[in-house]
Amino acid sequence: MDSQLFELIKNTYTAQEKAYAPYSNFHVGASIMIKNPESGIIKYVNGSNVENASYGGAICAERTAFVKAVSEGLRTNFVKVGVVGGENTEGFVSPCGICRQFMREFVDPKDLEIVMCRSRTTEEKKDYTFEFITKYKEGEDYIVKTLEELLPLSFGPDDL
Ligand SMILES: O=c1ccn([C@H]2C[C@H](O)[C@@H](CO)O2)c(=O)[nH]1
Numbered sequence: 760m761d762s763q764l765f766e767l768i769k770n771t772y773t774a775q776e777k778a779y780a781p782y783s784n785f786h787v788g789a790s791i792m793i794k795n796p797e798s799g800i801i802k803y804v805n806g807s808n809v810e811n812a813s814y815g816g817a818i819c820a821e822r823t824a825f826v827k828a829v830s831e832g833l834r835t836n837f838v839k840v841g842v843v844g845g846e847n848t849e850g851f852v853s854p855c856g857i858c859r860q861f862m863r864e865f866v867d868p869k870d871l872e873i874v875m876c877r878s879r880t881t882e883e884k885k886d887y888t889f890e891f892i893t894k895y896k897e898g899e900d901y902i903v904k905t906l907e908e909l910l911p912l913s914f915g916p917d918d919l
């Protein structure tokens with residue numbers, strides 16, 4: 760695993776720790792890898808889900824991360840998005856429909872890779888160190904799909 764992917768997954772789990780999800784108790788973390796093509800400088804902008812006593816007011820981790828980035832003036836060069844949800848869950852959490860469309864606004868869907876990371880077990884979390892990520896295998900510990908695969912024939916700003 761390359762160091763950039765390592766950092767993305769690490770940021771994704773770190774973001775999950777910040778989730779405010781007292782109603783669903785489903786903690787989600789997301790991290791966007793943003794790469795400046797000229798300088799090669801890479802940034803990670805993280806987000807978690809933030810719920811509300813008025814349940815419909817909840818915002819997903821992915822949109823939190825995108826709103827953070829865009830509102831800080833970062834709106835291009837998004838290359839990968841890491842996502843993780845829950846504890847002890849089987850399978851991978853993939854972004855909801857609203858988030859897919861939200862991310863679509865700022866990327867070419869063929870180019871954005873969504874890295875869905877497996878949740879950690881309660882046991883694992885007790886003494887989890889990020890070193891652990893270096894042993895991760897694609898297909899087992901994380902899966903990668905493009906936004907195009909998750910949102911085919913999408914509607915975006917160029918269609919207006
Ligand atoms: O991809 C997803 C799926 C769900 N959630 C949040 C919304 C809500 O707070 C909780 C349960 O749906 O998980 C996300 O943040 N991202």
Ligand SMILES: [Zn+2]
Pocket residue numbers: 819820821822854855856857858859
């Ligand atoms: Zn969502």
